[in-house]
Amino acid sequence: MEKIRKPFQGILNIIRFNWHFYVIAIVLIFSILFLTYFTNSTIKIILQIVSIIISITIFVSLSISYYVYDLSGFYKLEWIKNNDDNISIININAGFDETSELLKRKFVNSNFTALDFYNPNKHTEVSIKRARKIYPPYPNTKEIKTSKIDLESNSIDKVFVILSAHEIRNETERIVFFSELNRILKPKGQIVVIEHLRDISNFMAYNIGSFHFYSRASWLSTFKKSKLSVISEIKNTSFISTFTLEKNGNTL
Known part of the structure; x- marks a missing residue:
């Protein structure tokens, strides 16, 4: 039987349908990192931690979505x-x-x-x-x-x-x-x-x-x-x- 779903279809659909969220997140991360060049060491560390947390949150969300919609066999x-x-x-x-x-x-x-x-x-x-x-x-x-x-x-x-x-x-x-x-x-x-x-x-x-x-x-x-x-x-x-x-x- 011909396969209906393509590899990575689930995760790619999520990105395609919600791309504005990821654009906003990327802009936010780079903006935070840019600000670190103009702050003292303490605030710099805080901003770096915030950018890391945002990055991890996105990575975890996409990884789990890939598992659920592409790897788990749900479909x-x-x-x-x-x-x-x-x-x-x-x-x-x-x-x-x-x-x-x-x-x-x-x-x-x-x-x-x-x-x-x-x-x-x-x-x-x-x-x-x-x-x-x-x-x-x-x-x-x-x-x-x-x-x-x-x-x-x-x-x-x-x-x-x-x-x-x-x-x-x-x-x-x-x-x-x-x-x-x-x-x-x-x-x-x-x-x-x-x-x-x-x-x-x-x-x-x-x-x-x-x-x-x-x-x-x-x-x-x-x-x-x-x-x-x-x-x-x-x-x-x-x-x-x-x-x-x-x-x-x-x-x-």
């Missing part, structure tokens, strides 16, 4: 069980879809649909806009609203929400969204939610960037309020968690 999807055939599957993204083609190849005989809840008025991050310009949407992707998914109730066997649900920044909106997923899910269907968490591991990796994610407790609260039960929770890596949800499963 091979080997952790997804493919013991179902001829089932209805939807994959929901927030404007940037790296997984629909991979999922369709895994579930070849499925009735597969990609959905996109990207809203330019809400999702104003320049990184998403850059990603959408570079990567076209999966064929026949349908646009949806988080408050209303135009599908029949009890019609879907499996729902994937991979690294996208955290883009719904309002808690009430997230609950409404997952309640909609509950509505369209068949009685024995499953929802697979994959996210970085706001925890120690991700804080060490992404520093203040980890606050863009939500805590485990926050996700569990959202699922509970949406009348969904967590039947399993696994760590794909130390930095990514997968929750499998059902309408009437056993809670953790």
Whole structure:
């Protein structure tokens, strides 16, 4: 089978979509080092330490991102069980879809649909806009609203929400969204939610960037309020968690 993802694709995408952050960081580092030529020895040492800390932070973040998105095998999807055939599957993204083609190849005989809840008025991050310009949407992707998914109730066997649900920044909106997923899910269907968490591991990796994610407790609260039960929770890596949800499963 032809490989879909290229070597270094994950880390290169991060740099391409967020290049302004790295330009600012590099300018800041060189500015700090430049100032050391005009300060006394004590301040010079402090400035050098600050520049080193900034450099290490960037290096660690990019190294971990390279591990997660390129080396870990996450996008091979080997952790997804493919013991179902001829089932209805939807994959929901927030404007940037790296997984629909991979999922369709895994579930070849499925009735597969990609959905996109990207809203330019809400999702104003320049990184998403850059990603959408570079990567076209999966064929026949349908646009949806988080408050209303135009599908029949009890019609879907499996729902994937991979690294996208955290883009719904309002808690009430997230609950409404997952309640909609509950509505369209068949009685024995499953929802697979994959996210970085706001925890120690991700804080060490992404520093203040980890606050863009939500805590485990926050996700569990959202699922509970949406009348969904967590039947399993696994760590794909130390930095990514997968929750499998059902309408009437056993809670953790």
